[in-house]
Amino acid sequence: MVYTKNKSFSFEWDNLKSEKNLKKHGVSFELAMTVFDDPWAWITTDEKHSTVTEVREWIVGLSDNGVLVVVFTKRLHGKVYRIISARAASRRERRIYEDFKKLSF
Template identity: 35%
Template sequence: MEFEWDPVKSAANYKKHGVSFTEALELFGDPERIEVVLSYQEERRFAVVGMVRGKHWTAIITYREGRTRIISVRRSHPKEERAYDENL
């Protein structure tokens, strides 16, 4: 899987949520991660929920030209945590 992101957005994400997009790549190593389709008009986006170092994290992504583009990463909301845990 090939990833891409805007480095300026990654730095802003780190400042706001305490995680960079490079660190967020660990999320995609979780074999139990779930992916939920989100409703966006411009392009289809997905919420990927998984565990990183024992904590739930959610990445918002899209797929462009065969690559996974990371848009944002944050700690998961309780509803997302439940969805992940129920999937185990």
């Protein structure tokens, strides 16, 4: 499934994975897309789960329903972002997000 946003890239994901993620974490991939609109979101490489052929990244940012952590990978030279999972940020991750946001002002 591919969803286009008003950006230079689109989103895609596996529908079955999206349904499982919603049941497990209570976060839809549609909601996860909204994190990419947060100007204070920060992105880091997920070195533990990345491979030579697939670099995974985390974005931590404010969604329409609180701070989320979204794991994704870029495809087609960065034109498509494939969402792998999404969940509510932990207390520690929210604190890091808030600290990063304060430093950005």
